[in-house]
Amino acid sequence: MDLYGFPAWIRIEHWINVLFVTLLVRSGVEIIATHPKLYWHDDSRPGSEWARFTRKTMPRDRLYDTLDEEESYSPLVSLPGRRKLGMGRHWHFFAAILWVLTGAVYIALLFATGQWRRYVPASWAIFPQAWHDLVTYLSFRLPSRLPGEPFDALQKLAYALVIFVLAPVAILTGLAQSPAVDARFPWYLRLWGGRQRARSVHFLVLLAFLAFTAVHLLMIAVWGWGRENSLMLFGHGDAPAAGLWVSLVVIAAIVAVNAAVTVWSLRRPRSVQRVLGAVVTAVRRALLRPAVSRQRYPRAAVSARHRVNGRPPDSETYKIMAVHGFAPWRLTVGGLVENPLVLTLEDLRALDGRQSQCVLHHCIQGWSSVGEWAGLPLRDLIGLVRPLPQARYVCFLTMQDTGRDEPGAPGEGHFYEIVDLRLARHPQALLAYELNGGPLPIEHGAPLRLRLETQLGFKMAKWIHDIEFVSDYRLVGHGMGGWREDNVYFDMEVEI
Amino acid sequence: MDGARTGLSEIVPLGDEQRERVRARLRAGHGACPACGSEDLGIGDALFLGFAFLSEPADAYMVGLTCPNPSCPVTYTGIRLRASEFLDQ
Numbered sequence: 025m026d027l028y029g030f031p032a033w034i035r036i037e038h039w040i041n042v043l044f045v046t047l048l049v050r051s052g053v054e055i056i057a058t059h060p061k062l063y064w065h066d067d068s069r070p071g072s073e074w075a076r077f078t079r080k081t082m083p084r085d086r087l088y089d090t091l092d093e094e095e096s097y098s099p100l101v102s103l104p105g106r107r108k109l110g111m112g113r114h115w116h117f118f119a120a121i122l123w124v125l126t127g128a129v130y131i132a133l134l135f136a137t138g139q140w141r142r143y144v145p146a147s148w149a150i151f152p153q154a155w156h157d158l159v160t161y162l163s164f165r166l167p168s169r170l171p172g173e174p175f176d177a178l179q180k181l182a183y184a185l186v187i188f189v190l191a192p193v194a195i196l197t198g199l200a201q202s203p204a205v206d207a208r209f210p211w212y213l214r215l216w217g218g219r220q221r222a223r224s225v226h227f228l229v230l231l232a233f234l235a236f237t238a239v240h241l242l243m244i245a246v247w248g249w250g251r252e253n254s255l256m257l258f259g260h261g262d263a264p265a266a267g268l269w270v271s272l273v274v275i276a277a278i279v280a281v282n283a284a285v286t287v288w289s290l291r292r293p294r295s296v297q298r299v300l301g302a303v304v305t306a307v308r309r310a311l312l313r314p315a316v317s318r319q320r321y322p323r324a325a326v327s328a329r330h331r332v333n334g335r336p337p338d339s340e341t342y343k344i345m346a347v348h349g350f351a352p353w354r355l356t357v358g359g360l361v362e363n364p365l366v367l368t369l370e371d372l373r374a375l376d377g378r379q380s381q382c383v384l385h386h387c388i389q390g391w392s393s394v395g396e397w398a399g400l401p402l403r404d405l406i407g408l409v410r411p412l413p414q415a416r417y418v419c420f421l422t423m424q425d426t427g428r429d430e431p432g433a434p435g436e437g438h439f440y441e442i443v444d445l446r447l448a449r450h451p452q453a454l455l456a457y458e459l460n461g462g463p464l465p466i467e468h469g470a471p472l473r474l475r476l477e478t479q480l481g482f483k484m485a486k487w488i489h490d491i492e493f494v495s496d497y498r499l500v501g502h503g504m505g506g507w508r509e510d511n512v513y514f515d516m517e518v519e520i
Numbered sequence: 521m522d523g524a525r526t527g528l529s530e531i532v533p534l535g536d537e538q539r540e541r542v543r544a545r546l547r548a549g550h551g552a553c554p555a556c557g558s559e560d561l562g563i564g565d566a567l568f569l570g571f572a573f574l575s576e577p578a579d580a581y582m583v584g585l586t587c588p589n590p591s592c593p594v595t596y597t598g599i600r601l602r603a604s605e606f607l608d609q
């Protein structure tokens with residue numbers, strides 16, 4: 025006699041959970057496709073990966089960037105597939121929010137109803153029992169269930185592991201990859217041993233979930249697919265035939281939802297970006313937007329070779345500027361300001377308030393590097409130009425012409441990114457002209473790039489030549505808040 | 521070159537002999553300032569282009585040229601050269 029049974033909420037939670045886990049796994053695969061390498065160390069040094077899911081090799085005598093390392097996976101395994109990181113991220117975070125809420129309700133009900141006892145072992149004796157059960161399974165026999173319980177000892181331990189260990193570790197290592205969390209709570213990232221360790225553990229949790237699911241399905245088949253599904257669908261094991269058929273219908277529905285959202289994402293990415301983005305942005309604003317960077321890495325942590333993304337402006341003008349140490353370069357600062365400015369690199373260097381910060385760079389693709397950046401705090405520039413009351417956003421225009429400089433990228437036009445004034449006033453919002461004690465290298469955005477330490481790397485425009493204060497980001501480009509938002513459907517605010 | 525070896529396209533300072541070779545190149549071609557026609561252009565450093573710029577051949581450099589004429593509208597220019605044209609072999 026099973027004292028616990030399968031109350032309706034357990035059954036409903038189970039099937040909702042299946043749906044969200046399929047969305048999370050597939051969108052997670054999309055995200056890892058964008059940098060299909062796993063590291064233990066936060067410099068993500070090329071060649072130091074402990075696992076790779078790509079056969080691509082990179083040139084040694086030419087600049088390559090991490091966009092060249094991206095893989096395109098099939099929509100059968102990733103959501104939506106075909107190298108659509110922006111879409112994968114929207115689905116991953118949207119599903120994660122709903123999955124965490126589902127999980128919170130589940131845990132609350134487990135403890136409110138006393139059902140937690142079905143998973144939490146009452147004594148250490150469960151370990152030798154579980155071992156005994158394993159041996160029984162391996163000799164192709166079925167062990168007996170624990171007295172008065174729905175599971176045998178091995179099953180009980182496996183469920184406890186998934187619910188109370190794997191799921192929380194998945195959530196916590198996911199958060200440990202957020203630039204805002206890591207910038208605000210550097211100790212939290214240290215707890216995991218760095219962003220790359222957190223990312224690697226996040227992946228290992230995925231493997232554990234997949235292994236659990238495979239064994240779970242096998243067990244259901246062994247114990248009787250119809251009867252077990254009858255329990256999980258109707259709350260009793262008396263209708264195995266209906267259990268079989270209805271389970272197939274439910275699984276078909278889950279597959280259909282996956283197919284539908286895949287097609288939606290591939291055909292109407294802008295609509296997915298707007299709809300899911302609204303939900304994710306609301307949660308992100310409430311939880312992560314208030315974070316302010318408190319990073320102060322030791323000099324010793326600086327990566328020997330800071331990875332790069334994006335290619336420098338391939339123009340005659342830029343090359344001539346570069347060979348002259350950017351003496352001909354001018355920064356124009358204008359738009360909705362009282363005091364528009366034109367500055368040379370010398371002017372910028374001569375301004376008081378030079379600030380340096382040794383920080384972890386979080387790329388949207390998953391890699392990271394540590395660097396010490398120095399330059400002019402953005403708030404100082406804001407103070408000099410005095411924005412008008414209607415100015416709400418700052419637009420950073422760059423010399424990179426994506427159609428010319430990034431031939432593989434989807435989209436054209438000059439690269440730009442927009443941030444709101446609040447973020448621009450963060451203490452570590454910096455216009456950097458130095459990296460690791462030397463002039464900013466060309467690959468890293470010379471002569472001037474942005475640093476926003478609670479954000480992902482793509483927001484930190486490189487090769488800047490113009491800064492405009494505007495009232496509304498929707499008036500610029502395709503109106504999504506930046507070149508990547510416009511063309512590859514990333515979110516405008518990227519605290520995760 | 522340095523740039524290729526370190527994986528960065530840094531500036532390569534030129535020695536006297538290398539500057540002479542650049543000057544010879546300038547004399548052979550149109551060695552005057554494109555904006556004002558001044559002939560005595562100052563020769564600066566070289567920038568390795570072959571690593572970071574997609575469109576450039578693997579041995580391409582830009583050598584900085586500065587116009588001495590104070591009223592010239594375009595003080596800073598450059599000449600694109602191959603390594604074999606001005607660097608030591």
Ligand SMILES: [Zn+2]
Nearest residue numbers: 553556587592
């Ligand atoms: Zn001239």
